[in-house]
Amino acid sequence: MSRQTQAIIHADALLQNFKTLAYTAKQSQSMAVIKADAYGHGAVNVARILQHVSSRFAVAIMEEAVALREAGITAPIVVLEGAHQAKECEMAWQYNCILVMHCTEQLQWMQKCEAHKRPHIWLKVDSGMHRLGFPLEHIAQIVEQHQVLITKETTLVTHFASADDPDNDFTQTQMSAFKKSVASLSMPVSLANSPASVNWPSTQAQWNRLGIGIYGGKVTTAEPSESPDSAHLPHLLPAMTLRSSIIALRDIPANESVGYGQTWRATKPSKIATVAIGYADGYPRHCPNGTPVLIRGQRASLVGRVSMDMITIDVTHINNVSVGDVVELWGENISISEVAQHAGTIDYELMTRISSRVPRIVRYQ
Ligand SMILES: Cc1ncc(COP(=O)(O)O)c(C=O)c1O
Structure with a gap:
């Protein structure tokens, strides 16, 4: 008998979790984050299962996007770390990907890319996690200086450090600082990952980026029995x-x-x-x-x-x-x-x- 060690991937759970989370954020569009082989579930599998409900996908790096295209996935793909080298700018255009740019070097690569071969970009803003992104105080100037790269699609993105903890108001601090620094720009924004979308509904904006929740992982540190507000917690199924x-x-x-x-x-x-x-x-x-x-x-x-x-x-x-x-x-x-x-x-x-x-x-x- 062959070895019986298997990871069973439950398509109905993925679909239901995505719909549950997207339904609680009706004013937003939601995309499934399928980086790292869809958190181990198989990126091509998950993209095929979710492609009729998730109008876009997000991955970390271009290689992940190319693998999805080669498997026939056609939805636009947001590449969360942007380009790792200049040639990935044109590649992103060729493969219908959106690069999330976080530093000036990446924007210089884009400017050198032939104008008709430039992909859409998003801009990452560092609102306090201090991992990636343009500083809050520079973002307005960055946008102004790079108008040639900005399209209607260009979305300002930030990421939260502690959104899984409903008792930690650092999420609120990050969100307020972000909103203040981009207020004059009237561009679309993307703030919430799955924990933020669940624990901090006010972070739901134009685009939510849903990862762990669609796989049925834990999205909050609040224990249902401890939290008086836990009635709002979505019921997510293990995928x-x-x-x-x-x-x-x-x-x-x-x-x-x-x-x-x-x-x-x-x-x-x-x-x-x-x-x-x-x-x-x-x-x-x-x-x-x-x-x-x-x-x-x-x-x-x-x-x-x-x-x-x-x-x-x-x-x-x-x-x-x-x-x-x-x-x-x-x-x-x-x-x-x-x-x-x-x-x-x-x-x-x-x-x-x-x-x-x-x-x-x-x-x-
Ligand atoms: C920039 C970014 N957005 C969204 C996500 C999805 O987050 P989650 O899996 O917590 O929903 C991640 C995951 O690490 C991320 O790095």
């Missing part, structure tokens, strides 16, 4: 189920250890299942003892270190457990956020790290 199967079972006596470094020791006679997934597949090596999985409808715990190709699970409490049983690592029953918390990371990293060794299988219902 990926990572699963594998049991390839071996053994009974061990009390006091025996399991795995590299002997980091777990049985306190009583135990049944240990070996599952065909490891850190080479993208299952995090940092997952500690106690990280949950689902087998036969029951939660069970990771025991011992994650190896390159395998993990070990304590299945002592599961009746009739057998070689071949399906194991859910995350998905409909085990939330990816819970696993991320155990691994000391975030949903984004877990999704994007699933390696090419794991086939993505698209399910339509």
Whole structure:
């Protein structure tokens, strides 16, 4: 039997999540962010599934846009890091992409590009994240000096540092500073990613850039039970189920250890299942003892270190457990956020790290 390690991609969840988020931002247009192979879900898969609801897509770099074009995706593509070299300006025109330019060097490349081969550009503004973008105080001057590059399409973009935290008013600070510095420009703007769109609806503008939310990842640090405002939180479905199967079972006596470094020791006679997934597949090596999985409808715990190709699970409490049983690592029953918390990371990293060794299988219902 072939190895049963797969990432099931739920097309209906992607569609529903996109529609849910876009519906809560009716005054805006929403585009799906499908950089980093659509956060590990397969960019071509996701673009094909969402192309009738997302009128544009966003990626990080030109190579990602070219791969989508070669797969037949026709919607305009926004390239969030803009051009990494001068020749990408003409490439962007050729491939119907919009470059988000963040520095003067990129604008100089654009000016050298033949006028009829210039792509549309957006301009990135640094409103406080201090990662990319023109300083707030320079943006009006940049626009004035580069009128030859500005079209009706040219949108001013900024990105928030803490939009997932509804209690951190830095989002409000960034938004106010941004709005003040671009007020005189009357150009379209794009502010919200999925956490901002959900937690700070006032950030919804001409274009929202939706990433983690469409994949069903966590968009807020607010706990539904803790937040009186949580009624507004959208119900998002996991778009990926990572699963594998049991390839071996053994009974061990009390006091025996399991795995590299002997980091777990049985306190009583135990049944240990070996599952065909490891850190080479993208299952995090940092997952500690106690990280949950689902087998036969029951939660069970990771025991011992994650190896390159395998993990070990304590299945002592599961009746009739057998070689071949399906194991859910995350998905409909085990939330990816819970696993991320155990691994000391975030949903984004877990999704994007699933390696090419794991086939993505698209399910339509
Ligand atoms: C500039 C930019 N916009 C939008 C997004 C999408 O953000 P999210 O996945 O949090 O919705 C990202 C993701 O990192 C980004 O870098």
